[in-house]
Amino acid sequence: MQKLIEPIVYRGMTAKQVAEAYDDTISIPNLAILLQENRERAKICKDKLNPINDVAYGSEPIQKLDIYAPNQEKNIPVLLDIHGGGWIYGSKNPRSIPAEAIMSQRVIWVTIDYGLFPKYRMEEIISHIRSAVAWIYKNINQYGGNPNQLYISGQSSGAHLAATTLMEGWHNDFDVPEGVIKGLIALSGVYDLEGLVYASKNEIQEMLRLTLEEARCVSPFYHLPKKVIPVIIAYGDKEPLAYVREAEDYTKALEAVGCNVTLIKVRNANHFDMINAFSNHDESLFKTTMKMILNN
Numbered sequence: 001m002q003k004l005i006e007p008i009v010y011r012g013m014t015a016k017q018v019a020e021a022y023d024d025t026i027s028i029p030n031l032a033i034l035l036q037e038n039r040e041r042a043k044i045c046k047d048k049l050n051p052i053n054d055v056a057y058g059s060e061p062i063q064k065l066d067i068y069a070p071n072q073e074k075n076i077p078v079l080l081d082i083h084g085g086g087w088i089y090g091s092k093n094p095r096s097i098p099a100e101a102i103m104s105q106r107v108i109w110v111t112i113d114y115g116l117f118p119k120y121r122m123e124e125i126i127s128h129i130r131s132a133v134a135w136i137y138k139n140i141n142q143y144g145g146n147p148n149q150l151y152i153s154g155q156s157s158g159a160h161l162a163a164t165t166l167m168e169g170w171h172n173d174f175d176v177p178e179g180v181i182k183g184l185i186a187l188s189g190v191y192d193l194e195g196l197v198y199a200s201k202n203e204i205q206e207m208l209r210l211t212l213e214e215a216r217c218v219s220p221f222y223h224l225p226k227k228v229i230p231v232i233i234a235y236g237d238k239e240p241l242a243y244v245r246e247a248e249d250y251t252k253a254l255e256a257v258g259c260n261v262t263l264i265k266v267r268n269a270n271h272f273d274m275i276n277a278f279s280n281h282d283e284s285l286f287k288t289t290m291k292m293i294l295n296n
Contacts, residue, residue, distance in 0.1 A: 011245075015200035021242035022190070022199060024156065024271035034272050038094055046096040049103070052143065057135035060115060063128055065135075066092055068099040068109040069143045077149040077293045078108045078140050080132065084156025084188075086204045087125060088117045098279040105290050108145045110136060114161075117207045122218050129161045133181070134174040151183045151293055155274055159189025163220035163250070166229070178227055183292050185232045187274045187285075188243050191250040192221035195242060221250055228258040230292050234277075234285050236269030243271065262288055 006014040013021065025031050052067040070076070079102060083090040092111035102109040114128035137147045154162030163186055171178045190196070193215040199205050216222050231254055235247040251263045264285050266277045277283045 010195055010198035015198055018195055018242075019199040019205070021240050021245075022195065022204075023240055024188075024243070026240060027238060028270050028272065031272065038097065038272065038275065042094040042096045045099055046093065049096065049099055051096070051099070057112070058128060058131045060128070062113050062115050063131065064092075065110055065112040065132060066096070067140075067143050068096070068103055068111075069145070070103045070106055070108070073106055073108075073144045075141075075146045076106050076108060076144055077151065078110060078136060078145040078147075079151045079153055079185075079293065080110045080112065080136055082112060082114070082129060082152070082154035082158035082161050084154070084158040085116070086207075087122065087157045088204060088207050090116070090158075094275070097275050101279045101281060101286065104281075105294065107290075107293055108140065108143065110140075122208070122210065122214070126161060126164050126218060129165060130170055130174050133165055134176050137176050137180050149182060149293070149296075150180055151185070152181050153185035153187070153278075153289075154189065155187040155278075156189060156271065159186035160191060160193070160220065162186055163189065163191055164218065166225040167220060167223040168226060179229075181229065183230045183232075183296060185234075185289050185292075186250075187234045187278065188236065188239060188271050189233070189246060189250070190242070191219060191246050193219045221253055224253055224257045225259070226257070228260070230296060231259050231261045232264065232285070232288055232292060233261060234264040234266055234274065236266045236271060236274055236277075238268070238270040238273075240271075264288060 009015050010018050054064040057063050081095050083095050092113045095111040099109045112132045115125050152162045165181050197212050197215050233247050233251050235243050251261045254261045277285045
């Protein structure tokens with residue numbers, strides 16, 4: 001019996017190979033332990049720092065944010081962070097891990113919750129992110145922040161969502177200036193969602209159900225900024241192929257339109273280690289981020 005040959009569907013890969021290339025768990029045998037350790041560490045951090053919790057930034061119940069602000073500081077930079085989870089899972093709580101390191105540099109750290117699939121579609125999720133940006137721009141001065149020094153970071157699907165704030169055409173609708181974001185830090189992100197359309201059936205693809213046209217409409221790779229800003233793009237050296245390609249391709253695309261991009265490969269890091277690198281004063285990722293924010 002002749003063996004069926006699977007067709008090539010995307011960048012020289014079959015649908016199964018595409019799915020494997022985006023599988024961030026495939027090379028992590030102790031994933032459950034790693035995630036539990038991160039959750040426990042995050043709870044300790046949040047209990048210690050006692051942020052201003054669950055501030056509403058929109059009308060939906062999920063639209064809440066936490067503010068980690070150094071005491072008695074005024075007019076200092078702000079870093080808004082967006083959690084990952086494949087647009088399906090996740091919350092702002094584990095993102096408390098980098099808070100103390102960020103605050104030690106006289107920077108406010110803001111983490112947000114936003115709508116997730118299947119209750120919300122991608123356009124609504126992106127709208128939540130932009131609503132959070134608008135709320136922070138208009139209100140963060142009450143917490144010691146400078147609205148004119150607003151930076152944004154995100155990890156995994158959160159990096160995609162953070163990058164959508166660089167896209168054009170949304171600022172007037174949210175009553176913010178076009179240059180409201182002063183810099184982007186994107187960790188282990190997906191910037192061209194076209195690959196997810198071609199992946200063989202998995203939970204994320206089944207939930208998102210994006211058409212090729214929809215994927216292009218919400219992909220930062222196809223909607224590059226005209227107002228150039230500094231960008232840091234990072235990935236772990238133990239991550240699957242797709243995340244390396246995404247980082248390299250988005251770096252080249254941003255450089256082509258004039259952005260100053262720093263591409264960082266984090267040593268000995270898988271997809272779920274990146275939050276720890278972002279919290280470590282000795283890591284290049286942390287140092288480069290602080291240099292961007294404090295010297296820009």
